[in-house]
Every structure is written in structure tokens, then in C-alpha cells.
Amino acid sequence: MKAVQILGDVSSPTIATNYEMNRPTPKNAELLIRVHAAGITGDEIIWPEPYSRATRIPGHDISGVVSEIGPDYNGPLEVGHEVFALISPDHGEGQADYAICSANEVTKKPKSISHQEAAALPIPLLTAWEALSDHGKIKSDMKVFITGASGAVGILAVQIAKHWFHAHVVALASSQTHESLRHMGADEVLDYKVAGWESQIQGIDLVFDTVGGEVLEKCWEVVADTGVIVTVGDPAPEWAFGRGEAVESAGHPGVRYKHFIVSSNAERLGECGEMIDSGSVKPLMVKTYPFAESAKAWAAARQRGRGHKIVIDFASA
Numbered sequence: 085m086k087a088v089q090i091l092g093d094v095s096s097p098t099i100a101t102n103y104e105m106n107r108p109t110p111k112n113a114e115l116l117i118r119v120h121a122a123g124i125t126g127d128e129i130i131w132p133e134p135y136s137r138a139t140r141i142p143g144h145d146i147s148g149v150v151s152e153i154g155p156d157y158n159g160p161l162e163v164g165h166e167v168f169a170l171i172s173p174d175h176g177e178g179q180a181d182y183a184i185c186s187a188n189e190v191t192k193k194p195k196s197i198s199h200q201e202a203a204a205l206p207i208p209l210l211t212a213w214e215a216l217s218d219h220g221k222i223k224s225d226m227k228v229f230i231t232g233a234s235g236a237v238g239i240l241a242v243q244i245a246k247h248w249f250h251a252h253v254v255a256l257a258s259s260q261t262h263e264s265l266r267h268m269g270a271d272e273v274l275d276y277k278v279a280g281w282e283s284q285i286q287g288i289d290l291v292f293d294t295v296g297g298e299v300l301e302k303c304w305e306v307v308a309d310t311g312v313i314v315t316v317g318d319p320a321p322e323w324a325f326g327r328g329e330a331v332e333s334a335g336h337p338g339v340r341y342k343h344f345i346v347s348s349n350a351e352r353l354g355e356c357g358e359m360i361d362s363g364s365v366k367p368l369m370v371k372t373y374p375f376a377e378s379a380k381a382w383a384a385a386r387q388r389g390r391g392h393k394i395v396i397d398f399a400s401a
Contacts, residue, residue, distance in 0.1 A: 087180035088122075088378045088396065089140040090129060097129050099379040105139065108177075108184045110154035115185045117167060118151040120199035120399040121372070122179045125207060126386035127318060133173055143178030144171045147193055147202035148398075151182065159187050166193040168357070170206035170348045179378070181398055191354035194361045201367040204236070204393035208368070209356045211316055211346040212241035212292075216249065219314045219342045220290040224250040227287060229306060232294035233270065234261035236368055236393055237316065241292055242268050247364040254285055256299070258389070268366070282306055293317055304332040304339070313341040372397045 087105040091098045110116040123145030128134060134142045147168040150161050161167060169190035171178045193202045215237075216222045228245045232238045233255035245251045246269030255262075255270040262273040274281045282302040289311050291303045296317015303313055315321065323330045324343035333339060359365040369392035373381035378396055385394035 085181035086375055086398070087139070087141045087177075088143065088375075088382075090134045090142050091140060094130055094132070094135060099129075099382040101375060101378050105141070105180060107182050110152050110157075110184060112154050113156040113158070113187050114154040115150055115157060115161060115187070115190055116152035117146060117148045117169065117183050117185055117190065119146050119148040119178065119181060119183050120397070121148070121203035122146045122183075122396050122398065123203040123205075123207070124179075124382060124385035124394045124396065126382070126394075128176075129382065129386070131173070133176060137176065139177055141177040141180050143180070143183070144173065144176055145169075145203050145206045146171065146178040146183055146185075147199040148183075157187060161190065161192070166195075166199075167191060168193045168199075168202040168206060168353070169350075170210055170346070170353060172348050173345075179396060186348075188350045189348040191350040191357065194357040194367075196361045196363075197367050199399065200370050200372045200395045200397060203395050204368045204370045205240075205356075205360070206353060207346060208236040208240050208393075210349060210353060211237050212244050213352060213356055214344065214346055215292045215314045215316065216241060216245055216290070219344060220292060220312050222249045222251055222290055226289040227252045227254065227308075228290045228292065229254045229256065229285065229288040229303070230292045230294070231256045231276070231299050231303065233257040233265055233273075234389075234391070235294055237294045239265075239268065239368060240365065241294075242270050243365045244359070245292075246270070248359060251290075254288070256281065261391075290314070296321065301332070304330075304336060307336065307339055309336065310338045311340075313339060315341075315343050316345070317343070368393045370395045374400065
């Protein structure tokens with residue numbers, strides 16, 4: 085089968101295409117997916133996981149068709165079902181003709197969108213939902229502030245917060261994206277390039293930060309005394325993963341704060357897919373590259389401010 089590989093080491097990686105990789109076989113309760121499209125997370129090229137795999141195949145977001153089922157699988161999916169999946173970071177290997185998924189990673193694809201659109205969704209969609217619902221405990225009477233609102237996670241978070249939870253949404257992004265963010269449901273928009281934006285809002289019940297760094301630091305100035313700050317900023321703040329307390333928390337003892345990395349959850353991904361099919365959340369804009377142009381696709385995925393997700397098409401190659 086054909087597959088994308090990250091060769092070299094993290095200091096000088098190379099994206100390569102290989103047409104002679106071995107096709108995997110599902111074991112136990114695993115499922116083999118014939119991949120039609122695979123999304124790219126540009127930062128994966130600096131993650132340690134791809135370099136520790138013998139195959140060197142990256143990729144976590146996929147959409148395709150169930151091709152084969154392991155002998156111990158007893159879930160609802162059958163051969164021929166159209167599915168999409170978030171493959172866990174320690175496994176990956178989604179950017180190939182065939183990929184192995186565990187039962188908790190894969191669910192039926194939204195019927196209303198293409199495989200290319202579906203392949204762009206799992207990581208950002210589950211990240212937005214987990215941040216707002218699980219960690220943020222979002223409610224309809226909350227004032228929610230979303231940073232990096234024009235990015236993939238931010239775009240979905242704005243829509244989920246507004247159209248699913250009916251919260252008051254304040255979005256932080258560059259000015260050229262403000263009109264589209266209002267159309268998606270943002271009640272207020274701020275320009276992160278304008279000095280002192282943090283002084284324009286206050287009393288935020290829930291901050292969802294997708295940026296980190298200086299933006300995350302300024303979020304402490306807008307959060308309410310009993311508010312919540314949830315961040316997926318990369319690199320992670322110094323206090324993440326139980327490494328201590330946020331310095332800012334000393335002046336905000338009532339504020340709860342959390343950094344997390346999204347995890348696979350097939351049931352939740354299926355529920356999020358239903359939001360797409362209902363029309364309450366619109367899919368992301370995508371730009372698709374054929375497999376032969378995978379290196380170009382990865383180069384595009386590493387550029388900031390694209391306005392769309394990059395996807396590799398495996399079905400037509």
C-alpha cells in the first residue's frame with residue numbers, strides 16, 4: 085500500500101511517499117479502515133511519536149470505509165460502513181491506504197459531508213467539545229472567550245458554544261476574520277493585534293485558549309473571579325501536567341485552570357458528527373492534495389493563518 089512517511093530526525097525531517105508499505109491486519113477488536121482522506125496536523129512533525137515508529141507513518145485524523153474487522157470486535161460498525169476517526173497519538177499511522185483503529189477511535193461519518201471534510205474534523209472537533217463541555221462546564225448563561233478563534237479548533241468552538249450551548253461568545257482573532265466569525269455566531273470580536281485588547285472585556289466565565297504564551301497570560305486579566313481557563317496552547321504552560329501552580333493563580337484564587345491534550349472517544353465523536361449533520365455546526369473549509377503531492381500538503385499545513393485545513397486524498401491517487 086502507499087503511505088506518507090516522516091524520515092530523518094526531528095531536527096531535519098523529510099516528508100516522503102512510499103508505495104510499497106505492508107498492509108496491516110486487524111487483531112483482537114481492531115478495525116481496518118480503507119482511508120479515503122487523511123487530515124494533517126502540521127505540528128506532528130515535531131512530535132516524538134512519529135520518529136519512534138518503525139513505519140514512520142504519521143496521521144491521526146482519517147475518513148474512509150471499514151474494510152476488515154478483527155475477530156473480537158462486537159461493536160456497531162460493519163464492513164462497508166463509512167467512518168471517521170481520531171487515532172490516538174501513540175499509534176497514529178493514519179496517512180496510508182489502510183489504517184488500524186481501535187473500537188474507541190472510530191465511528192460513523194457524518195452523512196452530509198465528504199470524506200475530505202470529515203478527515204479535517206476529529207482532532208479540532210473533539211478538542212473544542214472536550215474543552216467547553218468537560219473542562220469548562222459550559223452553560224447557556226455563561227460569557228465565553230475563545231482565543232485563536234479563526235483557527236480550526238477556534239472556529240468549531242465558536243459554533244459549538246453559540247449554537248449548541250447558547251452561550252455569549254467573545255472571539256479573539258485578526259480583524260480580517262471578524263465578519264466570518266460573526267456569521268458563525270460570535271457575539272463580540274476582538275483583534276489580538278490591537279494593544280490592550282484584554283482591557284476591552286472582563287467578567288469572562290469561561291476562557292478557552294487555543295494559542296498559549298502571552299495570549300494565555302493576558303487571559304487572566306479578563307476571567308471572572310470564579311471563572312475557568314482551559315488551554316490547549318502549544319507549547320504547554322509551565323504548570324501543565326501537574327508541574328506546579330500557575331503564577332497568576334495567586335492573584336486569582338477562585339479561578340480554576342486546566343491544560344489538556346485531546347483523547348480519542350468514538351461515542352463523543354459520533355455525537356459531534358450529529359451536530360454536523362443537523363446543521364448547527366458547519367464543517368471546516370479544506371484544501372485537498374493528491375497523495376503524490378504529500379510533501380506540498382505538509383508544507384502548506386505548517387503555515388499559519390491558512391483559513392482552511394489541509395487534507396491528503398488517498399481515494400483518487
